Amino acid sequence: MNVRFPPLSPLDALGAAGTAAGVGGLQRSAPAGAATGVRQAQFSSVLENALKDVSQSQLQSGELQKQVQLENPKVGLEETMIAMQKSQIHFQAALQVRNRLVQAYSDIMNMQV
Known part of the structure; x- marks a missing residue:
């Protein structure tokens, strides 16, 4: 699971409230990559993709376990155990993020406000 979050500035946390009008007298400037056309990933889309990776890892691990139980000669026990450990690590990482x-x-x- 490759989870890479883009760096956030304090004003990015303001969301839509910190648009062109600004918040508290502060004007929000455009992100550095905006002028060059580089699209910054949204936190929600990064998190969604990471959770999809975790789910895919667990599905793959379950399928390999099923194939080992059915004694499929093309699927090895070592490969299955590695997939199980990877899916467990992915799940634990997602749980820690949550x-x-x-x-x-x-x-x-x-x-206190």
């Missing part, structure tokens, strides 16, 4: 996001949300919601 836990961090929930903790960050809780921290933000508990802030």
Whole structure:
């Protein structure tokens, strides 16, 4: 699973509220790659793709397990065990990301304004 998040500036966290009108007197400038036509990945699309990779890894691992149980000579036990370990690592990484996001949300919601 290749999860690469683009670097965020503090103003990126403002979302739509920080558009051309600005927030709190701050004007939001265009991203550095906007002038050159480089598209920055949205956090939601990066997260969605990562979760799809985790799901695909688990499906592949399950299929290999099924083939080993059916005694398919083309599928080796070593290959199946490696796929199972990879899918487990992918799932654990996704779980840690989810836990961090929930903790960050809780921290933000508990802030005094």
